[in-house]
Amino acid sequence: MTVREWDTEKYKGVFVAMYSAYDDTGKVSKERVRKLARYYASTGVKGLYVGGSSGEGILHSTEERKQVLEAVMEEVAKELIIIVHVGANSTKESVELAVHAESVGVDAISSVPAIYYRLSEASVERHWQEMIDSTSLPFIIYNIPQTTGFHLSQTLFKKMARQDKVIGIKMSGESVFELQQFKANAEKPLLVYNGPDEQYLGGRIMGADGGIGGTYGVMPELFCRLERFYREGEINKAQQLQGKINAIISKLLSFPSLYGACKAILSLRGIETGVPRLPLLPIGEADSERLIELNGEIEKLTASYTSLQV
Numbered sequence: 001m002t003v004r005e006w007d008t009e010k011y012k013g014v015f016v017a018m019y020s021a022y023d024d025t026g027k028v029s030k031e032r033v034r035k036l037a038r039y040y041a042s043t044g045v046k047g048l049y050v051g052g053s054s055g056e057g058i059l060h061s062t063e064e065r066k067q068v069l070e071a072v073m074e075e076v077a078k079e080l081i082i083i084v085h086v087g088a089n090s091t092k093e094s095v096e097l098a099v100h101a102e103s104v105g106v107d108a109i110s111s112v113p114a115i116y117y118r119l120s121e122a123s124v125e126r127h128w129q130e131m132i133d134s135t136s137l138p139f140i141i142y143n144i145p146q147t148t149g150f151h152l153s154q155t156l157f158k159k160m161a162r163q164d165k166v167i168g169i170k171m172s173g174e175s176v177f178e179l180q181q182f183k184a185n186a187e188k189p190l191l192v193y194n195g196p197d198e199q200y201l202g203g204r205i206m207g208a209d210g211g212i213g214g215t216y217g218v219m220p221e222l223f224c225r226l227e228r229f230y231r232e233g234e235i236n237k238a239q240q241l242q243g244k245i246n247a248i249i250s251k252l253l254s255f256p257s258l259y260g261a262c263k264a265i266l267s268l269r270g271i272e273t274g275v276p277r278l279p280l281l282p283i284g285e286a287d288s289e290r291l292i293e294l295n296g297e298i299e300k301l302t303a304s305y306t307s308l309q310v
């Protein structure tokens, strides 16, 4: 069998886990999705991760997930690398989304294990395998044990990673040791993405090839700067910037919902994405002053770092 060589370079770097975009009645708005994607295309990020946790994919109908992806592809497919999360509770729906993703030309598909049922490794393996076999696209495992409850073992990971089409893992668990182990245990060069935005630098130092994160969405230029510091070996500067980013993330996490806060910040910048879908909470009036202040802080920090780019 010929081993297919993927251009893994194109998958390395900063990927925004893109938020959902709804109209004012809560329906998915293709127009707003396009506007959000266009904004990210202007910031220097490598690509987008569509329909993941930050994208609320799991709260959307299959049709809505297709609509979101189509809007993204229509707007930025030529400029950004697009990875789409196709994981759903049933394998059947996940496969349908994977096939659709291939038909619109994404660069890779990705999936969490199915949630709700306490699944065996064999079950998760089969779930992923059906998706992998349904397209000719590369596949990126999405490991996020704190939300799915599924702890991916190195054994299953190793087995999955032997396949040509499995090119990477998005490691949203918090252990950078485990992240490093995924990299070390793959029997081929394999992409590892840092998941926790608070330790982007830590993940990179321990072997990640880039990151996929939700809070990048309100400060994409800062994560691009952090990536650049790391690539240029400016570790002290990178450490300082990571500290400043973390102060912002802590404030974002102090609101009733992280996505609500991020979406409200985008709205302050004229990018409307609506409020998150329940049960994720919106941000109330009482928090608006604090949000304006935080947005100002992010913009000031971004300006101070982008002025460094000559």
Ligand SMILES: CC(=O)N[C@@H]([C@@H](O)[C@H](O)[C@H](O)CO)[C@@H](O)CC(=O)C(=O)O
Pocket (backbone or CB within 6 Å): 017, 018, 049, 052, 053, 054, 055, 144, 146, 172, 194, 195, 196, 197, 198, 212, 213, 214, 215, 249, 258
């Ligand atoms: C557990 C969790 O949700 N982690 C987030 C982070 O971006 C996270 O929101 C951030 O580090 C703030 O804690 C990402 O790893 C998830 C992600 O990329 C996604 O939206 O799919």
